[in-house]
Amino acid sequence: MKLDTAEISSIIKEQIKGFQASAADANVGRLISVGDGVALIHGLAGAMAGEMLEFPGDTLGMVLNLEEDSVGAVIFGEYTHLSEGDIVKCTGRIFEVPVGPGLKGRVLNALGQPIDGKGPVENDGFDAVEKIAPGVIERKSVDQPLQTGIKAIDSMVPVGRGQRELIIGDRQTGKTAIAIDTIINQKGTGVTCVYVAIGQKASTVANIVRTLKEHDALDHTIIVAANASEAAALQFIAPYSGCTMGEYFRDRGEDALIVYDDLTKQAWAYRQISLILRRPPGREAYPGDVFYIHSRLLERASRVDETYVEKFTNGAVKGKTGSLTSLPVIETQEGDVSAFVPTNVISITDGQIFLETSLFNSGQRPAINAGLSVSRVGGAAQTKAMKKVGGGLRLDLAQYRELAAFAQFASDLDEATRRQIERGKRGVEVLKQNENTPQSVAEMTAILFALNNGDLDDVEVNKVTAFEKAYLANLNSAHAAFIADLNATPTLTDEVVATLKKAVADFKATGTY
Amino acid sequence: MSNERSIASRYATALFELSQEGVDVAADLNKVAQVTLNEDAKAVLANAQISAEDRATIILKAAKVSSDELKRLLVLLCSRNKTSIVPLIDEKLEQLIRESNAQLMVEVTVAKDMSAALADKLKKAVGDGLGKKVDLSVVVDASILGGLILNVGDRQIDHSVRGRVESLKRTLSV
Numbered sequence: 170m171k172l173d174t175a176e177i178s179s180i181i182k183e184q185i186k187g188f189q190a191s192a193a194d195a196n197v198g199r200l201i202s203v204g205d206g207v208a209l210i211h212g213l214a215g216a217m218a219g220e221m222l223e224f225p226g227d228t229l230g231m232v233l234n235l236e237e238d239s240v241g242a243v244i245f246g247e248y249t250h251l252s253e254g255d256i257v258k259c260t261g262r263i264f265e266v267p268v269g270p271g272l273k274g275r276v277l278n279a280l281g282q283p284i285d286g287k288g289p290v291e292n293d294g295f296d297a298v299e300k301i302a303p304g305v306i307e308r309k310s311v312d313q314p315l316q317t318g319i320k321a322i323d324s325m326v327p328v329g330r331g332q333r334e335l336i337i338g339d340r341q342t343g344k345t346a347i348a349i350d351t352i353i354n355q356k357g358t359g360v361t362c363v364y365v366a367i368g369q370k371a372s373t374v375a376n377i378v379r380t381l382k383e384h385d386a387l388d389h390t391i392i393v394a395a396n397a398s399e400a401a402a403l404q405f406i407a408p409y410s411g412c413t414m415g416e417y418f419r420d421r422g423e424d425a426l427i428v429y430d431d432l433t434k435q436a437w438a439y440r441q442i443s444l445i446l447r448r449p450p451g452r453e454a455y456p457g458d459v460f461y462i463h464s465r466l467l468e469r470a471s472r473v474d475e476t477y478v479e480k481f482t483n484g485a486v487k488g489k490t491g492s493l494t495s496l497p498v499i500e501t502q503e504g505d506v507s508a509f510v511p512t513n514v515i516s517i518t519d520g521q522i523f524l525e526t527s528l529f530n531s532g533q534r535p536a537i538n539a540g541l542s543v544s545r546v547g548g549a550a551q552t553k554a555m556k557k558v559g560g561g562l563r564l565d566l567a568q569y570r571e572l573a574a575f576a577q578f579a580s581d582l583d584e585a586t587r588r589q590i591e592r593g594k595r596g597v598e599v600l601k602q603n604e605n606t607p608q609s610v611a612e613m614t615a616i617l618f619a620l621n622n623g624d625l626d627d628v629e630v631n632k633v634t635a636f637e638k639a640y641l642a643n644l645n646s647a648h649a650a651f652i653a654d655l656n657a658t659p660t661l662t663d664e665v666v667a668t669l670k671k672a673v674a675d676f677k678a679t680g681t682y
Numbered sequence: 683m684s685n686e687r688s689i690a691s692r693y694a695t696a697l698f699e700l701s702q703e704g705v706d707v708a709a710d711l712n713k714v715a716q717v718t719l720n721e722d723a724k725a726v727l728a729n730a731q732i733s734a735e736d737r738a739t740i741i742l743k744a745a746k747v748s749s750d751e752l753k754r755l756l757v758l759l760c761s762r763n764k765t766s767i768v769p770l771i772d773e774k775l776e777q778l779i780r781e782s783n784a785q786l787m788v789e790v791t792v793a794k795d796m797s798a799a800l801a802d803k804l805k806k807a808v809g810d811g812l813g814k815k816v817d818l819s820v821v822v823d824a825s826i827l828g829g830l831i832l833n834v835g836d837r838q839i840d841h842s843v844r845g846r847v848e849s850l851k852r853t854l855s856v
Contacts (some may be wrong), residue, residue, distance in 0.1 A: 184853055185854075192840060194839050196837060213836060237688050605706070
């Protein structure tokens with residue numbers, strides 16, 4: 170962008186013209202103590218809970234504790250320049266962040282300030298960080314699919330728009346990869362994505378930004394980062410900031426997706442703040458309201474009805490529903506899902522995708538445990554085609570696992586059992602998928618149809634992946650129109666079934682896999 | 683610290699109610715509070731080998747004050763190891779008395795020392811504006827460049843040149 174100097178001068182002139190040097194009337198208090206990112210302030214008689222405070226040196230804070238004659242606040246950022254007796258001012262505003270479509274493609278901190286060096290953010294006003302979730306009347310049930318582009322998820326644990334689906338697993342099991350793949354798959358669907366990185370390494374966030382950019386997925390994504398080196402207060406507030414940015418789209422009749430990566434670290438940050446504020450510790454030293462910090466955040470993920478959108482936009486947007494789908498991530502220690510925070514979040518969400526280290530190490534990636542992963546509402550949102558081809562998959566895989574364990578002891582098996590084991594082996598192979606390669610509904614339908622139809626039974630197990638790749642490439646080139654149609658109306662009509670049967674037979678006849 | 687303030691306010695309220703009943707200790711308490719800030723006095727107050735009674739007597743003597751009520755207060759505080767809150771009690775008591783007299787403590791910060799006539803004029807203007815009697819204290823701080831800053835309790839009215847420059851800076855940097 171190039172600005173000529175006359176233009177700059179005129180902008181400054183406008184700003185000075187509009188500037189009114191009136192006396193500033195403020196509610197003030199004095200710092201009693203400050204340390205570990207938490208300040209105790211005497212005075213501030215009119216302070217509100219959650220109000221933004223102004224410390225000397227352009228430092229911001231937020232009121233958390235209102236006590237008889239003092240106020241406990243967290244400081245966002247550096248606090249070493251503050252000292253006892255410093256004046257702290259109320260701003261009269263509840264904590265808010267910039268929102269709007271101009272945020273897409275940007276990397277922001279938890280306060281909504283840009284940290285990607287691309288200049289100021291073009292925002293459409295500001296909005297409060299802590300908001301109450303839409304009520305019962307304003308909601309609509311989840312019935313539209315949010316395609317993740319991952320076969321194992323879209324077929325067995327489908328996610329609907331407005332759903333909250335937890336991604337849970339130990340470290341290094343591919344939790345972030347699933348979230349990023351889902352964001353990449355939203356390219357061209359009109360779904361705006363928000364990725365909130367909490368307590369992660371700055372280098373990890375930089376890698377994610379690069380991956381999204383490489384796959385052209387950054388243009389529809391807002392990244393909110395509160396890195397490990399930043400104040401606990403910022404790590405605590407980041408998910409709420411991101412949620413407010415996502416809600417902007419939901420309330421205007423659009424669809425949005427938000428990933429919180431991860432809420433375990435947010436709970437840690439909140440535990441730190443609470444202990445320093447001397448709130449009584451409870452189980453695992455978390456404060457009493459650690460359930461509430463997650464429940465009020467995840468409740469904000471919702472699908473709102475047409476009336477809500479119309480009312481919110483004052484009639485500008487009519488007949489459209491809005492949704493905010495959330496994918497919270499929780500990291501477990503040694504697969505222990507019965508720890509405090511994991512059980513809390515499991516109970517709040519509408520299902521979970523459970524990732525396992527043993528599966529990951531045995532080469533099954535994504536390492537989704539099909540038995541423990543569930544989606545409580547996504548079934549209603551699954552496309553008809555996927556429901557048909559993916560319906561029996563869960564059961565087949567469960568039976569396969571049982572038989573496979575049994576078959577290790579039995580030397581000769583009857584034909585039916587042997588066939589079921591062979592089918593199961595191929596099913597497991599089909600569900601393997603590389604990172605950053607989301608598939609379309611039609612592609613998934615085609616390969617899962619081939620599996621169910623027994624077309625893969627005579628393909629060697631170690632060649633299934635190669636078969637899939639070649640078959641899908643063949644479909645995309647030889648049957649491009651059919652694939653486009655199936656993507657547009659994903660229903661398994663007799664005609665589609667016939668075409669799929671013919672396509673796979675034709676492909677197998679070529680023997681090019 | 684915050685806790686100490688709320689404890690101090692309990693004692694101050696008790697003393698204030700006593701003063702309403704005709705026992706005025708405010709002036710004497712102020713002297714005692716000055717003494718308790720002294721390092722030697724702190725050492726005496728913290729010394730558990732001296733009885734609480736004796737510690738109170740020593741402090742009162744040092745402050746050149748003789749008041750039975752204050753002595754009993756000090757004995758009470760010594761026995762509860764709370765002598766460090768005496769200045770806070772004094773501060774709170776003063777505030778309570780001022781409130782009951784409909785009197786306001788106003789601190790005005792100016793860049794240059796102002797004349798008595800001007801201070802009087804300001805005092806009258808502020809008093810009329812707030813509808814209360816005003817106790818004006820003037821602080822000189824050259825760093826505010828010009829204008830004035832009024833501090834009335836928790837309220838601050840900033841009409842200084844520095845404040846205006848800062849708000850201009852904020853407007854331009856947005």
